[in-house]
Amino acid sequence: xxxxxxxxxxxxxxxxxxxxxxxxxxxxxxxxxxxxxxxxxxxxxxxxxxxxxxxxxxxxxxxxxxxxxxxxxxxxxxxxxxxxxxxxxxxxxxxxxxxxxxxxxxxxxxxxxxxxxxxxxxxxxxxxxxxxxxxxxxxxxxxxxxxxxxxxxxxxxxxxxxxxxxxxxxxxxxxxxxxxxxxxxxxxxxxxxxxxxxxxxxxxxxxxxxxxxxxxxxxxxxxxxxxx
Numbered sequence: 001x002x003x004x005x006x007x008x009x010x011x012x013x014x015x016x017x018x019x020x021x022x023x024x025x026x027x028x029x030x031x032x033x034x035x036x037x038x039x040x041x042x043x044x045x046x047x048x049x050x051x052x053x054x055x056x057x058x059x060x061x062x063x064x065x066x067x068x069x070x071x072x073x074x075x076x077x078x079x080x081x082x083x084x085x086x087x088x089x090x091x092x093x094x095x096x097x098x099x100x101x102x103x104x105x106x107x108x109x110x111x112x113x114x115x116x117x118x119x120x121x122x123x124x125x126x127x128x129x130x131x132x133x134x135x136x137x138x139x140x141x142x143x144x145x146x147x148x149x150x151x152x153x154x155x156x157x158x159x160x161x162x163x164x165x166x167x168x169x170x171x172x173x174x175x176x177x178x179x180x181x182x183x184x185x186x187x188x189x190x191x192x193x194x195x196x197x198x199x200x201x202x203x204x205x206x207x208x209x210x211x212x213x214x215x216x217x218x219x220x221x222x223x224x225x226x227x228x
Contacts, residue, residue, distance in 0.1 A: 026071070036071040041083075046201065046223025048091070052216040055096040055108040058123075062089045062221065064132070079138040081147075087130040089209075091217070097124030098160040098215070104179040106160060108215040122164035126217075128180055128209065129157040134188060145197065147190040155180050155209055181211050195227035 026038040048060035069083035096108040106126060136149035158178030184207045190199040201221040210217045 034073050036069075036073070038069050038071075040066060040228070041069050042066045042225050042227045044199070044223055044225030046199070046221040048089070048219040048221050050091070050217070050219045052218055054215045055093055057091050058094045060089075060091040060219065062087050062130075062223070064088070064225075077140050079140065081134075081136045081138060083134055085130075085132040085134065087132055087153075089128050089130060091126045093124045094122075097122060097162045098126045099162075100160065100178060103213065105214040106158070106178050106210055122162065125161040125163065126178070127157075127159045127161070128155055128178075130155050136188065136190070143194045145190070145192040147188070147192075147197075149188050151186055151188060151201075153184045153186070155182060155184060179211060179214070180209055184209055190225075192225075197225045197227075199223055199225060 026036040026041075028037040029035070043065045044063075046062045046064070048057075048062065050057050050060055064085045064087035067084045067086060069081060071079055071081045073079040093108070096110055098106050098108055101107055108124070131154040132151045133153075134149060134151035136147045138145055138147040158180035160178055184203065186201050186203040186207060188199060188201050190197045192198070199222070201223075203219065203221075205218055208217065
């Protein structure tokens with residue numbers, strides 16, 4: 001239930017501040033239009049490409065919504081945007097499940113080696129919630145936008161799940177004490193047309209969501225964002 005609430009919160013309350021061109025009707029705009037402020041301006045989804053040799057997810061991604069966004073536009077073709085997003089991240093695996101060791105570090109174990117003959121259709125999941133602050137440099141050419149930038153992230157609510165079936169009975173085991181790094185950062189590139197953009201995020205190995213001693217969770221993200 002908590003996982004569903006977090007996902008719903010991210011879907012309803014979050015959007016990425018790097019997604020589209022300046023809003024034609026922001027909540028506030030200076031008389032000359034060089035400064036703007038807006039609320040809930042974009043939503044989006046990204047797919048995580050995990051580069052870990054420790055486990056292969058069956059699906060992984062993020063849902064996000066913008067909370068607020070500041071824009072500074074010194075010219076018609078150039079802008080700087082700073083926003084805050086809420087983002088729900090998930091990782092699912094049909095081959096591995098996630099457990100916490102004695103130090104609350106997340107480890108990935110193979111279902112075939114540790115649960116064989118015990119459960120049917122087992123699946124492991126790891127979720128966490130992120131508050132992002134993306135800072136983007138944007139170029140505008142008619143309806144086309146090109147952006148590059150970086151984002152700092154505040155990570156929280158790390159949770160692991162094991163879902164399995166025994167006969168017709170479906171059971172979910174939840175552990176909410178996962179140890180995750182509070183802060184991380186990444187780099188962003190985006191390309192958009194009108195109010196739709198595609199984006200790419202890269203997270204350096206020095207910026208991990210999971211601390212040393214946990215399963216390797218190095219990933220990149222490709223996704224789409226829609227402006228309102």
